[in-house]
Amino acid sequence: xxxxxxxxxxxxxxxxxGFAAGAVSALPGAGSDxxxxxxGGIAYRTLGRSGEKVSMVGLGGYHIGIQRxxxxxxxxxxxxxxxxxxxxxxxxxxxxxxxxxxxxKALKDGYRQRAFLMTKIDGQTSEAAARQLDESLSRLxxxxxxxxxxxxxxxxxxxxxxxxxxxGMEAVLAARKAGKIRYIGFxxxxxxxxxxxxxxxxxxNGFTFDAVQMPLNVMDAHYKxxxxxxxPVLVAHxxxxxxxxxxxxxxxxxxxxxxxxxxxxxxxxLPTSVVITGCDSLLMLNQALEAARTFKPLxxxxxxxxxxxxxxxxxxxxxxxxxxxxxFDATNHDPKLLG
Numbered sequence: 001x002x003x004x005x006x007x008x009x010x011x012x013x014x015x016x017x018g019f020a021a022g023a024v025s026a027l028p029g030a031g032s033d034x035x036x037x038x039x040g041g042i043a044y045r046t047l048g049r050s051g052e053k054v055s056m057v058g059l060g061g062y063h064i065g066i067q068r069x070x071x072x073x074x075x076x077x078x079x080x081x082x083x084x085x086x087x088x089x090x091x092x093x094x095x096x097x098x099x100x101x102x103x104x105k106a107l108k109d110g111y112r113q114r115a116f117l118m119t120k121i122d123g124q125t126s127e128a129a130a131r132q133l134d135e136s137l138s139r140l141x142x143x144x145x146x147x148x149x150x151x152x153x154x155x156x157x158x159x160x161x162x163x164x165x166x167x168g169m170e171a172v173l174a175a176r177k178a179g180k181i182r183y184i185g186f187x188x189x190x191x192x193x194x195x196x197x198x199x200x201x202x203x204x205n206g207f208t209f210d211a212v213q214m215p216l217n218v219m220d221a222h223y224k225x226x227x228x229x230x231x232p233v234l235v236a237h238x239x240x241x242x243x244x245x246x247x248x249x250x251x252x253x254x255x256x257x258x259x260x261x262x263x264x265x266x267x268x269x270l271p272t273s274v275v276i277t278g279c280d281s282l283l284m285l286n287q288a289l290e291a292a293r294t295f296k297p298l299x300x301x302x303x304x305x306x307x308x309x310x311x312x313x314x315x316x317x318x319x320x321x322x323x324x325x326x327x328f329d330a331t332n333h334d335p336k337l338l339g
């Protein structure tokens with residue numbers, strides 16, 4: 001028992017010391033460029049080795065497709081861009097395509113030029129990937145996607161299928177050559193080991209991703225941790241770190257251990273290029289904007305305090321059901337999306 005307690009304490013100290021950005025140099029794009037460059041009070045960071053400047057907070061795509069009034073969705077997107085957020089998240093399957101359609105309308109009138117636009121596809125075969133990408137381009141009313149990501153890499157067999165003969169990577173590489181996309185990444189929320197397999201499958205095929213997206217939050221540090229196992233690999237290879245689910249779709253807040261701003265500031269203090277958060281209203285968007293404007297990198301002591309507060313609640317993954325259940329797995333509910 002004493003050994004277990006010592007091991008746990010050493011882990012918390014390692015996470016706090018390694019990921020707390022009290023040493024600003026730990027952050028991608030950190031130093032003078034990070035501190036000097038901002039828009040609307042929102043700091044910009046560098047997206048890995050791409051050199052692209054992206055807002056430290058990004059607007060989640062799922063939540064801007066659930067409003068009854070389409071005009072409210074458009075207001076949320078344009079208000080985000082007007083206030084310095086340039087990183088926009090989306091996905092081919094969000095709300096049956098509604099999220100992309102609404103974002104496409106919001107990006108008219110010069111707004112597209114102000115956005116770093118990311119979307120995702122589910123297709124793991126070349127045919128499905130190509131078709132879904134073309135549909136996304138049409139819905140988003142653009143001739144190119146800044147970052148295209150393979151969505152929900154959550155099964156052991158996904159990496160081999162994507163990189164295999166007639167796999168999705170063939171179509172995505174062809175699309176990049178044709179100018180339809182600029183950068184390539186992947187996402188997943190299930191298990192850091194699958195992320196590592198996807199990265200290593202890419203390396204074996206002579207390919208390094210430009211960005212990778214995963215859950216990074218105050219609970220993740222304690223259970224199947226992407227922050228502990230995946231982020232260091234990304235930083236070492238100059239791959240942009242995209243954090244998502246900083247509040248676990250609000251579920252982490254039900255633990256009554258942390259506040260929304262604490263959740264956002266913790267994720268922003270990791271080596272993240274962008275922390276993507278869902279904003280289903282202007283109120284939630286303003287909360288994210290305020291968190292970004294008031295952000296100061298957490299010290300090791302502050303980070304350790306947050307992790308100590310969440311340790312017990314996080315132990316079995318109950319507040320990260322995207323890791324422990326199939327409730328968040330769109331492609332498991334409808335395997336046809338994979339192609």
